[in-house]
Amino acid sequence: xxxxxxxxxxxxxxxxxxxxxxxxxxxxxxxxxxxxxxxxxxxxxxxxxxxxxxxxxxxxxxxxxxxxxxxxxxxxxxxxxxxxxxxxxxxxxxxxxxxxxxxxxxxxxxxxxxxxxxxxxxxxxxxxxxxxxxxxxxxxxxxxxxxxxxxxxxxxxxxxxxxxxxxxxxxxxxxxxxxxxxxxxxxxxxxxxxxxxxxxxxxxxxxxxxxxxxxxxxxxxxxxxxxxxxxxxxxxxxxxxxxxxxxxxxxxxxxxxxxxxxxxxxxxxxxxxxxxxxxxxxxxxxxxxxxxxxxx
Amino acid sequence: xxxxxxxxxxxxxxxxxxxxxxxxxxxxxxxxxxxxxxxxxxxxxxxxxxxxxxxxxxxxxxxxxxxxxxxxxxxxxxxxxxxxxxxxxxxxxxxxxxxxxxxxxxxxxxxxxxxxxxxxxxxxxxxxxxxxxxxxxxxxxxxxxxxxxxxxxxxxxxxxxxxxxxxxxxxxxxxxxxxxxxxxxxxxxxxxxxxxxxxxxxxxxxxxxxxxxxxxxxxxxxxxxxxxxxxxxxxxxxxxxxxxxxxxxxxxxxxxxxxxxxxxxxxxxxxxxxxxxxxxxxxxxxxxxxxxxxxxxxxxxxxxxxxxxxxxxxxxxxxxxxxxxxxxxxxxxx
Numbered sequence: 001x002x003x004x005x006x007x008x009x010x011x012x013x014x015x016x017x018x019x020x021x022x023x024x025x026x027x028x029x030x031x032x033x034x035x036x037x038x039x040x041x042x043x044x045x046x047x048x049x050x051x052x053x054x055x056x057x058x059x060x061x062x063x064x065x066x067x068x069x070x071x072x073x074x075x076x077x078x079x080x081x082x083x084x085x086x087x088x089x090x091x092x093x094x095x096x097x098x099x100x101x102x103x104x105x106x107x108x109x110x111x112x113x114x115x116x117x118x119x120x121x122x123x124x125x126x127x128x129x130x131x132x133x134x135x136x137x138x139x140x141x142x143x144x145x146x147x148x149x150x151x152x153x154x155x156x157x158x159x160x161x162x163x164x165x166x167x168x169x170x171x172x173x174x175x176x177x178x179x180x181x182x183x184x185x186x187x188x189x190x191x192x193x194x195x196x197x198x199x200x201x202x203x204x205x206x207x208x209x210x211x212x213x214x215x216x217x218x219x220x221x222x223x224x225x226x227x228x229x230x231x232x233x234x235x236x237x238x239x240x241x242x243x244x245x246x247x248x249x250x251x252x253x254x255x256x257x258x259x260x261x262x263x264x265x266x267x268x269x270x271x272x273x274x275x276x277x278x279x280x281x282x283x284x285x286x287x288x289x290x291x292x293x294x295x296x
Numbered sequence: 297x298x299x300x301x302x303x304x305x306x307x308x309x310x311x312x313x314x315x316x317x318x319x320x321x322x323x324x325x326x327x328x329x330x331x332x333x334x335x336x337x338x339x340x341x342x343x344x345x346x347x348x349x350x351x352x353x354x355x356x357x358x359x360x361x362x363x364x365x366x367x368x369x370x371x372x373x374x375x376x377x378x379x380x381x382x383x384x385x386x387x388x389x390x391x392x393x394x395x396x397x398x399x400x401x402x403x404x405x406x407x408x409x410x411x412x413x414x415x416x417x418x419x420x421x422x423x424x425x426x427x428x429x430x431x432x433x434x435x436x437x438x439x440x441x442x443x444x445x446x447x448x449x450x451x452x453x454x455x456x457x458x459x460x461x462x463x464x465x466x467x468x469x470x471x472x473x474x475x476x477x478x479x480x481x482x483x484x485x486x487x488x489x490x491x492x493x494x495x496x497x498x499x500x501x502x503x504x505x506x507x508x509x510x511x512x513x514x515x516x517x518x519x520x521x522x523x524x525x526x527x528x529x530x531x532x533x534x535x536x537x538x539x540x541x542x543x544x545x546x547x548x549x550x551x552x553x554x555x556x557x558x559x560x561x562x563x564x565x566x567x568x569x570x571x572x573x574x575x576x577x578x579x580x581x582x583x584x585x586x587x588x589x590x591x592x593x594x595x596x597x598x599x600x601x602x603x604x605x606x607x608x609x610x611x612x613x614x615x616x617x618x619x620x621x622x623x624x625x626x627x628x629x630x
Binding site: 124125126134136143150151 | 503505509510513514519527
């Protein structure tokens with residue numbers, strides 16, 4: 001173990017090439033991490049969208065994120081993993097400046113979106129480009145239609161008519177894989193959907209704003225395995241259109257859907273690399289211990 | 297074995313005391329319900345002669361409200377046929393006007409104040425504001441009435457009412473400062489803190505993650521709080537409004553002190569003078585007539601007024617319940 005290989009260089013398949021399924025490399029590394037084959041084929045195109053540069057976030061005097069640097073690319077799913085309290089959710093929330101809602105939070109360093117420092121954005125316009133899906137499904141107490149239309153109505157300068165919103169609502173629900181289940185009754189109260197449907201509705205709601213980056217904070221932690229699978233498939237599909245960052249406690253999940261994984265511990269970014277490498281041959285002792293279940 | 301029996305006994309005892317508590321609480325509930333029923337039946341039964349004698353004209357407009365009350369009172373003393381003729385429109389109208397205005401004013405201001413307190417006020421301000429609001433909500437109304445009589449009424453009489461207005465309506469009523477305006481302002485001051493207290497609790501119990509959900513979609517704080525927070529808290533808004541309205545409808549002492557106690561229906565056709573005309577809402581009328589309970593026809597008339605009040609508050613609770621129903625559909629907690 002240790003620093004055996006140089007920093008990872010990502011190889012992308014050429015256009016027209018068949019994407020190949022990467023099987024975890026478990027031979028002889030002995031980290032004990034075994035799982036079913038990854039369902040992710042390497043994405044055909046990755047574009048740098050956001051960059052986190054030497055970011056530190058503290059709540060009062062408690063440092064939650066310590067000098068983290070990361071790229072976030074469209075066409076890839078980036079998973080943030082690490083034990084509870086390691087700062088991964090804080091890092092995620094800082095990407096659309098939701099950390100500002102906590103009064104004691106202070107931030108150093110820089111985050112850019114397409115090269116522009118997000119500190120210079122209006123928080124609202126930033127959050128429309130970088131939307132967030134939360135751990136607990138939190139549909140608003142309205143109908144399914146109104147939940148998705150909420151953002152569209154808020155963005156419009158004049159209140160659009162229901163008829164004009166229909167197309168956008170349908171496309172958002174389709175992208176979130178919920179359309180087939182709810183198309184019969186869009187007036188259904190959102191809070192009476194199942195947990196998995198509620199979470200997909202929240203994803204649809206986040207997609208309705210046509211974001212460029214989608215942040216997911218443990219989106220499946222409150223869901224059953226079936227719903228989890230549906231949402232994982234959805235995330236893999238979505239990465240082509242938006243950059244996806246997901247925080248997860250579930251290592252198998254990170255392994256299944258992520259292209260890149262960042263392992264955080266006590267606020268520091270311990271290791272960042274392609275999923276197959278991080279899970280197959282971690283370069284850091286801490287990472288190896290964590291993914292083999294030694295702590296966390 | 298001995299200990300086992302002991303445990304069994306303890307278990308059974310606990311069960312029995314549970315049953316006893318259940319029975320006691322059930323009996324209390326039944327007793328309260330019976331009492332409310334008794335109250336309603338009693339009041340309406342006592343009120344019946346007045347309604348029977350007047351029919352629907354009970355709700356009509358009299359030539360002179362105070363004169364008719366005097367006639368009813370005197371009729372018993374002179375050993376004549378009791379007089380029942382009663383036209384209640386001025387006091388009904390006064391109640392409607394004063395309650396509606398006061399509730400509207402305090403609803404709007406309470407809504408903005410409570411949104412500010414819950415969502416936008418800095419912590420130190422919140423810590424000062426909340427106890428003050430709760431204190432204000434519990435100020436006895438007679439104290440507010442005193443302030444009204446000593447400060448507000450003279451102010452209105454001296455500075456707001458012009459001599460021109462006095463002259464304009466002098467053929468029908470004299471303007472002194474005791475007025476609808478004084479009643480509405482003091483009443484608003486009385487019920488707004490009550491509304492704010494209920495609204496604040498309602499707004500604060502809006503799940504944080506709904507608000508965060510909207511913020512995370514790029515909706516600004518004001519719109520988020522307006523569209524999600526206030527919308528979700530609507531049942532609390534209704535509950536607070538019903539509570540405050542019930543208090544406003546039933547307020548007697550304070551309104552009797554500042555409204556002038558003249559049985560006069562303020563006339564909207566008088567323009568702005570309308571607001572400085574005196575009025576007499578139902579509770580104030582009951583209060584002023586209560587010394588005359590010894591006269592049987594007067595007593596029936598007073599009960600008739602009381603039954604109208606009772607009916608209004610029952611109707612109010614029912615209306616509040618009806619208004620909350622459609623909100624249940626989308627899961628807004630009532």
